[in-house]
């Protein structure tokens with residue numbers, strides 16, 4: 504794609520907005536990134552699992568996930584070269600535990616994983632509860648430290664490539680011409696000023712909020728709460744993707760434990776006692792570090 508002479512607007516500075524801005528900026532495109540609130544982007548809280556096989560995807564979604572996964576190392580290398588920062592990509596593999604070998608063999612992506620019996624599962628996930636008798640190891644899946652590394656590296660790469668950030672700008676409306684073509688966006692700046700910014704091209708990357716600007720999009724919010732524990736470095740090497748709970752060990756021992764799934768919470772922010780109890784309850788019966796106790800992961 505040849506760069507367009509006028510800047511393209513990126514609406515939203517989460518993972519998608521930043522990733523698209525980075526790729527366009529590498530092609531020499533001038534860009535303005537409008538972001539309401541950096542800290543509300545899901546990329547700053549997500550677990551960063553790269554898990555199309557562990558999640559048991561099927562059909563076209565699995566193919567998309569596999570194609571994406573194959574591109575991640577080259578993509579990360581670009582971001583690291585442009586930013587000078589590490590993204591925290593770890594090819595650590597993901598283990599999915601099952602109560603029975605039958606459950607394991609029926610898993611939609613079983614054919615892409617290595618089958619683990621109880622002793623192999625224990626070797627991969629030391630101390631896993633005795634309820635878990637089988638597992639699948641997806642060595643090709645992994646994780647990235649999105650919250651502490653990837654998002655920052657993307658921001659730095661974009662800034663270095665000349666992307667103009669307008670943090671604190673809330674896009675109110677897309678203004679269209681008679682044939683539905685984009686003509687401008689109306690926004691409120693960080694200073695509270697109402698502004699109309701003419702543009703013919705924009706990328707809508709507003710995450711869960713995108714339907715507020717394009718109501719025809721089938722996008723809605725699902726709130727997720729998670730917590731992190733500091734475990735000894737190397738206590739757990741693999742990501743464990745259990746039913747209802749997952750454990751994501753970062754390089755330095757930080758253990759990300761997720762997550763609730765709360766469609767009824769809408770855009771509600773903040774943590775709730777229930778929301779924090781759910782992931783920890785799935786990881787073990789008591790407070791941290793309980794992931795060595797039974798059950799490792801709550802009932803399916």
Ligand SMILES: Cc1cc2nc3c(=O)[nH]c(=O)nc-3n(C[C@H](O)[C@H](O)[C@H](O)COP(=O)(O)OP(=O)(O)OC[C@H]3O[C@@H](n4cnc5c(N)ncnc54)[C@H](O)[C@@H]3O)c2cc1C
Nearest residue numbers: 515517518519539540544545546549550551552674710727
């Ligand atoms: C708890 C949890 C765990 C997750 N774990 C994983 C995981 O392990 N693996 C995985 O692949 N995915 C995971 N995800 C999903 C992943 O985080 C999201 O798919 C991804 O971050 C979405 O990126 P996005 O850029 O589309 O949206 P977001 O990151 O939410 O960014 C949207 C941005 O747009 C801005 N915005 C919205 N409306 C406007 C407006 N009108 N004007 C200006 N700016 C606006 C917001 O301020 C925000 O910064 C998880 C999500 C959650 C919540």
